[in-house]
Amino acid sequence: xxxxxxxxxxxxxxxxxxxxxxxxxxxxxxxxxxxxxxxxxxxxxxxxxxxxxxxxxxxxxxxxxxxxxxxxxxxxxxxxxxxxxxxxxxxxxxxxxxxxxxxxxxxxxxxxxxxxxxxxxxxxxxxxxxxxxxxxxxxxxxxxxxxxxxxxxxxxxxxxxxxxxxxxxxxxxxxxxx
Ligand SMILES: Cc1cc2nc3c(=O)[nH]c(=O)nc-3n(C[C@H](O)[C@H](O)[C@H](O)COP(=O)(O)O)c2cc1C
Numbered sequence: 001x002x003x004x005x006x007x008x009x010x011x012x013x014x015x016x017x018x019x020x021x022x023x024x025x026x027x028x029x030x031x032x033x034x035x036x037x038x039x040x041x042x043x044x045x046x047x048x049x050x051x052x053x054x055x056x057x058x059x060x061x062x063x064x065x066x067x068x069x070x071x072x073x074x075x076x077x078x079x080x081x082x083x084x085x086x087x088x089x090x091x092x093x094x095x096x097x098x099x100x101x102x103x104x105x106x107x108x109x110x111x112x113x114x115x116x117x118x119x120x121x122x123x124x125x126x127x128x129x130x131x132x133x134x135x136x137x138x139x140x141x142x143x144x145x146x147x148x149x150x151x152x153x154x155x156x157x158x159x160x161x162x163x164x165x166x167x168x169x170x171x172x173x174x175x176x177x178x
Contacts, residue, residue: 025178033169035097037089038066039118039125039134040074042081046126048104048113049074050097052169052176053148054086062155064137067148073103078151082139083123087131090164094171096130122157133160 007017038051051074053067066084068075078084089096096116104113111118118126121136137153169175 028178029175035089035094035167035169035172037087037097037100037128037131038068038074039085039087039121039127040077040081041083041120041124041126042077044108045077046106046113046118046124047073047077048087048100048116048118048126048128050100051086057152063140063152064135064155065150065152067145067150069148075149078139079142079149081124083121083125083137084139084151084153085121085123085125085127085134085136087127088133088161089128089130089167090132091167091171092164093130094167096128097167097172097174131160132164132166133162134158 007021009017011017011020033052034054035050035052036054037048038054040047040049049072051066051068055065057063057065064086066086068078099114099116106113113126117129119129121127121134123136123138125136127134135155136157138156139151139153141152143150143152
């Protein structure tokens, strides 16, 4: 992630970089976003990470894009494993996203990540038991986007999705990006 105080250009002619940077960040933070847990797996390794940059990008085939920081463990696992599972979380379970902002501790025997029980999706990616739904994807393409990589995945399996409302950024006090 770019350092908090690093001013990233370009800057419009005549603008003050500091105040322009603040304004641009505020606008970027205003984009409505969901908040998810992204499961990844490569060989024996598994991880879950908090992610808000996810969206559907095609209907035929059904494709999702997720944007993952290059320095994240998840980045390596998605690149190596060629898959990811996007888990939807209920608005009531918003506290869980705080648990997955750094590499999770994996207990293979108990099948937990940071003590959160998970099931294994068709691709091998973990899906936390508390997920209200999931979209399991195989990576079809990856696009370098500076600090992040945009992984495009085709949905190969899906489940749940009934009932509770899905968590979104405004349900937490956390911010990301901008
Ligand atoms: C609210 C919130 C949203 C986040 N969204 C993303 C995201 O969309 N993409 C991303 O790469 N990291 C995102 N992060 C940061 C990752 O959760 C954090 O850097 C991560 O744990 C690193 O992943 P790792 O466990 O795979 O190393 C977000 C963090 C927070 C608190």
